[in-house]
Amino acid sequence: MRIPAAVLASAHPVPAAGVTLIVVLLGVAVGLDPARLVVLGGVMALNQLSIGLSNDWLDAARDRAAGRRDKPVARGDVSVAVVRTAALVTAAGALALSPLLGLPFAVAHGVALAGGWAYNAWFKHGMLSPLPYLVSFGLLPALATTALPVPAAPAWWACVAGALLGLAAHVANVLPDLADDAATGVRGLPHRLGARGSTVLAGIALTAAAAALAAGLGVGILSLAGLALSLAASVAAVVLGLRGSRWAFRLVILAALVDVVLLVLAGPALAVIE
Numbered sequence: 001m002r003i004p005a006a007v008l009a010s011a012h013p014v015p016a017a018g019v020t021l022i023v024v025l026l027g028v029a030v031g032l033d034p035a036r037l038v039v040l041g042g043v044m045a046l047n048q049l050s051i052g053l054s055n056d057w058l059d060a061a062r063d064r065a066a067g068r069r070d071k072p073v074a075r076g077d078v079s080v081a082v083v084r085t086a087a088l089v090t091a092a093g094a095l096a097l098s099p100l101l102g103l104p105f106a107v108a109h110g111v112a113l114a115g116g117w118a119y120n121a122w123f124k125h126g127m128l129s130p131l132p133y134l135v136s137f138g139l140l141p142a143l144a145t146t147a148l149p150v151p152a153a154p155a156w157w158a159c160v161a162g163a164l165l166g167l168a169a170h171v172a173n174v175l176p177d178l179a180d181d182a183a184t185g186v187r188g189l190p191h192r193l194g195a196r197g198s199t200v201l202a203g204i205a206l207t208a209a210a211a212a213l214a215a216g217l218g219v220g221i222l223s224l225a226g227l228a229l230s231l232a233a234s235v236a237a238v239v240l241g242l243r244g245s246r247w248a249f250r251l252v253i254l255a256a257l258v259d260v261v262l263l264v265l266a267g268p269a270l271a272v273i274e
Contacts, residue, residue, distance in 0.1 A: 027144045133169055135166075141155070141162055161212040161263060164205045196241055213263070
């Protein structure tokens with residue numbers, strides 16, 4: 001594998017693209033103009049790539065010990081130094097571009113970026129592992145509303161739903177690697193709860209997210225249908241998770257996707273205009 005491709009693979013490009021797309025769609029929902037959307041997308045792409053790269057940089061020794069053949073650094077396709085440099089450069093680029101969207105956005109973005117890096121460096125190893133996800137995902141609606149020409153605060157219910165989606169994302173991110181992580185000393189909250197308990201936690205978080213969205217979206221055919229689907233999937237995930245079924249995790253993903261769509265469809269209601 002050539003070095004540029006190895007660096008990109010080390011950046012966790014699929015989750016990075018997913019989070020970037022969510023924030024850009026939230027920007028569309030609140031009415032950002034094309035120029036601001038381009039900057040927002042660029043900042044978030046660099047933000048997410050830097051977080052993914054920092055993960056593979058900081059976990060290089062653990063990944064080698066666990067024999068992670070899916071990690072370019074662990075396979076020797078790219079050096080730790082190259083990945084570290086790429087992580088720092090992309091983080092610096094994200095921070096340098098963010099003031100173009102104003103000081104409130106730059107502050108919110110800086111906190112969200114710091115949350116991702118803090119998780120990789122410290123929080124993933126302990127009981128408070130969900131905290132950076134709660135903070136950073138809770139700020140996603142704010143990244144859209146503060147990017148407006150006249151910055152606005154995000155609706156409280158959108159931030160609550162975002163934070164709870166972050167908790168579910170944390171579980172979804174960790175579940176496939178529980179055994180490898182445990183073997184190399186990582187003991188975050190999902191590791192302590194186990195696969196079944198973590199899936200139940202994610203289902204409960206998504207049920208609560210659906211409730212927050214219901215509080216903010218109000219009555220409408222589309223919103224009610226989406227909320228009903230999200231709630232049904234979340235409750236089913238909890239029930240099946242308690243039984244140890246593999247379908248529980250799939251339902252967690254479904255509920256999360258529905259909640260993201262509902263957040264995007266909320267449109268201008270995401271911003272609190274005084």
